[in-house]
Amino acid sequence: MKTKLFTTCIACFIIASAFSQTNLNDYKYVIVPKKYSFLKQENQYLLNSLTKFLFEKHGFNTLLEGETYPDDFKQNRCMGLNSDVLKESGMFKTKLTVALKDCNGVVVYTSQLGESRLKEYSKAYNEALRNAFKSFEDLNYSYKPSTKNAISVAKVDVETNNEVAQEIQKLKEEIQSLKNKKEEVAEVAGPKTEVEEIVEVPVKETKTMPKTVIEGTSNILYAQETPDGFQLVDSSPKVVYRMNRTNLKDVFVVEGIDGIIYKKDNTWFLDHYYGATLTQEELNIKF
Structure with a gap:
């Protein structure tokens, strides 16, 4: 019984991963906001800059909110995903997840929960975000224009x-x-x-x-x-x-x-x- 349940869970995980990868490959750009809702200032603790860097590290074409956008994205905003970093409450841990939404506000992908036990905010946010981005390592993202976008x-x-x-x-x-x-x-x-x-x-x-x-x-x-x-x-x-x-x-x-x-x-x-x-x-x- 346990073996069967374990096999089912593995299969669901593989299907979910493949589905997420296919979805993400349909999008050419990822937009990184200047400020996250749980912080008081733009790019506080350099978290937004780190987000942009980590997306680019995993092959994404990343744009910073408000910068001059490419012509194809100006004409069709649905070619891009809006990224956000969400903070979960925790007494002794800093917990962050990365979410990607399409142009209609629908969540297309959510990363694993990244955690850190460090007490200094700048170091804790940095470590937690890097841990959350580990779930992007196996996605092998590569933009492939979809018929819908075309x-x-x-x-x-x-x-x-x-x-x-x-x-x-x-x-x-x-x-x-x-x-x-x-x-x-x-x-x-x-x-x-x-x-x-x-x-x-x-x-x-x-x-x-x-x-x-x-x-x-x-x-x-x-x-x-x-x-x-x-x-x-x-x-x-x-x-x-x-x-x-x-x-x-x-x-x-x-x-x-x-x-x-x-x-x-x-x-x-x-x-x-x-x-x-x-x-x-x-x-x-x-x-």
Whole structure:
């Protein structure tokens, strides 16, 4: 009877371990928080830094909460697991476990209980956490993209691209509408005087200057950050465009001309009007 019970327990353990490993392999990132609930300060006793180190030691791609996240994780947060360290009460022992939750808050994995009898907090937490991480040694974690995640990423990409395309179209329509209003105002104001024509000359030169630069021998434009966005300069250096941020990532409104600059498929484009014609130009921008 005892032998049968022992065999059953071993089988359950093996199945549970295999299931946990499969689950963990579906996730590309582990997020480590800056502060644990049972401590008063961020990274107190260097426990959060130690957590990140131990995850990386066991092959996990670890991110610290609040840092700049990779693009694929920004688009699909379900590619990552949120880690937490939990403290259990004990009179003479420090007891810690490590928990991993998915993007819906469901616990995917819980480590073994790590214990320490040391009295000094910094040493006790360090030892207990290292002991808890011993359960990761046999997992042999290796990220393998799951079909579910691949579908999620594809869906997010499509939705994002559609949203960007719609917003770009709206910006184009707004720019054309403003252009039409300017032309209507100009018609109501009547013909320009000779003085007005002289004043308008440098403005027209400014508008057509970017096209000349792009067709030259060196078409690289260097982005310099400004309070409202970026200015693009050529190798002279001369400011060719000033572009202001919008609510969309990698979409900018260009100052001084009826146009926008945006990124599509890792390539930058300028859509602008020459007269009544909408023209598209490819830009080589270095940030």
